Amino acid sequence: MHCIGLMSGTSLDGVDGVLVDFGPEGDSGTGRVVADASVPLTNALRAALLALQHPGPDELHRAAQASAQLTTVYADVAERLLTAADMAPTQVAAIGAHGQTVRHLPPGHPGLGEDEAPYTLQLLAPARLAEATGIAVVADFRSRDIAAGGQGAPLVPAFHRAAFGRAGQGVAVVNIGGIANLTALRADGGVLGCDSGPGNVLLDGWCERHTGARYDADGAWARQGRVLPALLADLLADPYFSRTGVRSTGRDHFHLGWLDVILARHPGVAPVDVQATLVALTVEGIARAVETLDWGHAEGTAPQRLFVCGGGARNQAIMAALSQRLPTVTIDTTARLGWPVQWVEAAAFAWLARQRLLGRSGNLPAVTGARGERVLGALYAP
Template sequence: MNPPYVIGLMSGTSLDGIDAGLVEFSPARPSGQLLHTAYASYPDDLRQQLLAIHITGADELHRAAQLANRLAEAYAQTISTLLCKAKIPPQQIQAIGCHGQTVRHRPDAGYSVQLVNASLLAERSGIRVIADFRSRDIAAGGQGAPLVPAFHAAAMRHRSAHRVIVNIGGIANLTDLPPAGKISGFDCGPGNLLMDAWIQQHLGERYDRNGTWAETGQLLPSLLNTLASHDFFSMQPPKSAGREQFNMDWLKLCLSGNEAPEDVQATLLALTAGAIARAIETHCSSAEEVYVCGGGARNGALMRALKGAMPNRLVGLSDNLGVDADWLEAHAFAWLARQTLLGLPGNVIEVTGARHPCILGAIYPA
């Protein structure tokens, strides 16, 4: 019998590219062991088209369908690279857990759209695909997000230490893992999304490597207070966010126009760190340990800001718990696909607000 291998695919709100992880599941490691990874960055034109379709425009259905096809081709190529690296044939892979690319997240209107042509991906890869993870939770009255907390609980909960896992992608979210009782979690605000967009506009860089540019600026207290007054921050969980709430148009409305660009970047970093720290203090006040994953985990300035905002808590990386901070979400969607195959729920109702646990995802045979 071949080991149960599942591939997880993640392309997040930051629109930087595709993370693919090959995960092996076993009785000794039911949450899975990440064996191999592959990354492919989005070409600039694809990234711009994905950004554009976030906004209502002409011929949306055709543009969305064409983008779904293009994403499927890109995902299939990334999987081919991954399997070549692993020296494993497609026939040994149980499934691909594909998150797809979120272009509209409107649980308030009863839907969330993650673009991918899953049928085309199954055809190109020769592997069964599980996609559309969010819709079932939304149908049950949930937010459809965040979904990764269920994996956090499976992989990183401790029987005596109270932990919080913070994922900083385009949006930041947290999972509260008390040693006993119910877990909880929610999106707590912008992660890298605004910082990435701001540096792209001013320096032409996709992201602020290690927060170096932000550290050349000065915090603007008045701007920080304005940004932090967004209604989302005062909402009670369960809640989720995306570009619908936090985007460049909203940021520009908060600016006077006289700010130095590097000062705005420093303030955006402080906004992300402060929102995370306040959410933990408000909703997870007895937590002793905070572990960070996602792209923001590699931003040294942001990590220092988080540690400064939570001096009485241990703040580290999920790497310290044996889960690679860079690949956690790809690993998580492999685990969620495995849950689907086993007929087990993948949502946490205390996190999403759904009325009941649900088996997530739609299955597209190879």
């Protein structure tokens, strides 16, 4: 069974894809990646998706057009994967396609009124993707978990358990995309997880505003600045950082407008120092999540090892600050375990598509807060 996983994350930098071989019956654990590909988003599409993060005129039309354009990029990545693997569409069982999150208001979100229903919205045109590729598409993974009372995110911890769990060893996996999410793989086999807060979303936006670059390559700009303790304390005063247990967030909450409100109370700060402080914010959010999750042992409140994936794994300022903030934890990237940092999330959605085809659950109620395990995703036949 071969499945494709496609992912475009909160950072809005592009679409990553992998083609995974799950074995003859689809039962070979996390499978084997046989091809990978990535296509950047155009400036125009990226701007359109960013604009849809907030209310505006003619949203339904603009969302439909952006969905179609994004689906074209997804189809392009799928075609590149087939070419790289020398395979025909008929040899692929399904594409797991996450889509682009433009609204995420799960249960307990401060943006919901008392009588308003929680929801999540990922832009994609899955029927269009099935038509373009000739491959079945599994999409809309989050909504079933939310319907069952869950947060709808993070969904990757079930895959992290299969890929990175180590018997008798506490292991943390942190994906640092636009939003950072943490998976706690306990030594006793238990799994917990949450969104820890902003990952690259503020770092990328601030860097682009002041340097013109979409992101701070290797964290080089941040390393030229200094952390501003008063600003960091003000950023961390946001109620999200004091929450514990089941929780998720997104660009709805953490965006440059949120940052600007706080910066208005700190006039005259240098942009490079803000960048350094935003690195510290990302790291502190991760560290607090590590320290507040229940690791199930009496020796301490931290895992033995922490593996980082996502774009933030390439940011040396983040990686160095993580090591300093969590000195008792051995920190590395998932590449150490044979999973290049750009593969992991896309592979997770190939795995979730496999779960859907086999009628198996894809969520972890201990992570999302759902009432129980659920089969995730809607299937669009080719």
